[in-house]
Amino acid sequence: MNLRDFKIHVPDDQIEDLKLRLRTTRFPASINAEQWDDGASLAFIRRLTEHWLNQFDWRVQEARLNRLPQYLATVDGLDIHFVHQTGKGPAPMPLVLTHGWPGSFVEMERIIPLLTDPAAHGHDPADAFHVVVPSLPGFGFSAAPTSPGVSPYRVAGLWLKLMNGLGYERFGAQGGDIGAGVSAWLARRFPEQIIGAHINYIPGSFRPPLGAGLPPVTADEQTYLDTVAAWSSAEGAYAAQQSTRPQTLAYGLTDSPVGLAAWIAEKFRTWSDCGGDVERVFTMDELLTDISIYWFGHMLDASFRIYKEGRLRPLAFETSERVATPLGVAVFPRELPMPPRSWVERGFNVQRWTLMPKGGHFAALEQPELLAEDIRAFFRPLRHALRPPAKSGG
Known part of the structure; x- marks a missing residue:
């Protein structure tokens, strides 16, 4: 595995190009500029654009992010960008954290120190992670696939090779959104190397084993399926577009930074525990740092296309198969529709199921302390799997 240090540096001409595009934006009309019922509020997006153009300083954000230890590794011909922060404790457990869309690696910025150095935050150093x-x-800064088929299933294989290349033969996995799908596939595909998987979302592609000889769908499970259908009808247009015609969408959002900002900012408002006021949870700079990473990455087609790849390779079970790898689930109240525990237990070995008091889809950003505590609690009884076997006498 070809491993090298990495620092973010966006060329000056790309920053100037962004500012030119922001200055020359052609905004749409709106019946009510303040409301969000038809999509991103015109008043909010105008204010976000003005902040991006006149107050937001990418170089400040870039310098802050570059304090994280970042690397590039070539895995199966793809250059994968990653942060690798070693833990401080007697025996840190290796853990791979995977983000989703419209997030990025910066979703994990707040939770990394809580996991790598728990003692510095008032917790037991024995719970530390690499x-x-x-x-x-x-x-972000990972290369785009050059051929079809790079779904969460395939990403799980890439992550296994990445972690093994870093010297971690056995490790844990955690994620939300697409990252939950990757983590679930890691648990399913590589049970001997995955100590456990903790997720804060159940992938929409998850279809447990159902049918003749298996328990029928319960009332709670049917309520969940009905909720998903209603949610998809009201809120799922973005996923339908990204999972069927990602290339068409990419033309407009590759050319218009404000179009991209509206596409992403609406999701941060709708999916977070913000009570309708996105700035109650995220600052303008936090939103724009994430949006800017998508803009400067120049790979929007690929970031949309993973939805199509996931639809073509769903996390579906056709038999009574049940994944033995321990699974932990943190259920945040403002998350997208989540199934009852029984639905997940049809296919996975659920060992922890936590109903969180607050938070939404972007849990690592919204409630890093709550999520970190649940991760630590889930993996605590599994750490013995990392200990070498005792030597026999004689």
Whole structure:
């Protein structure tokens, strides 16, 4: 595995190009500029654009992010960008954290120190982790796939090779959104190397074993399926577009930074525990740092296309198969529709199921302390799997 140090540096001409595009934006009209019922609020997006143009300083954000230990590794011909922060404790456990869309590796910025150095935050140093945070292929500073088929299933294989290349033969996995799918595939595909998987979202592609000879769908499970159908009808247009015609969408959002900002900012508002006020949870600079990473990455087609790849390779079970790898689930109240525990237990060995008091889809950003505590608690009884076997006498 070809491993090298990495620092973010966006060329000056790309920053100037962005500012030119922001200055010459042609905004749409709106019946009510303040409301969000038809999509991103015109008043908010105008204010976000003005902040991006006149107050936001990419170089400040770039310098802050570059304090994280970042690397590039060539895995199966793809250059994968990742953060690798070693833990401080008697026996840190290796853990790969995977983001989703419209997030990025910066989703994990707040939670990394809570996991790598728990003692510095008032927790037991025995709960420390060596944390690896890769950028998904085609996201941020990871190279885009050059051929079809790079789904969460395939990403799980890439992450196994990445972690093994870093010297971690056995490790844990954690993620939300697409990262939950990657983590679930790691648990399913590589049970001998994955100590456990902790997720804060159940992938929409998860279809447990159902049918003749298996328990029928319960009332709670049917309520969940009905909720998903209603949610998809009201809120799922973005996923339908990204999973069927990602290339068409990419033309407009590759050319218009404000179009990209509106596409992403609406999701941060709708999917977070913000009570309708996105700035109650995220600052303008936090939103724009994430959006800027998508803009400067120049790979929007790939970041959308993973939805199509996931649809073509769903996390579906056709038999009574049940994954033995321990699974932990943190359920945040403002998350997208989440199934009952029984639905997940049809296919996975659920050992922890936590109902969180607050937070939404972007859990590592919104509630890093709560998520970190649940991760530590889930993996605590599994750490014995890292200990070498005792030597026999004689």
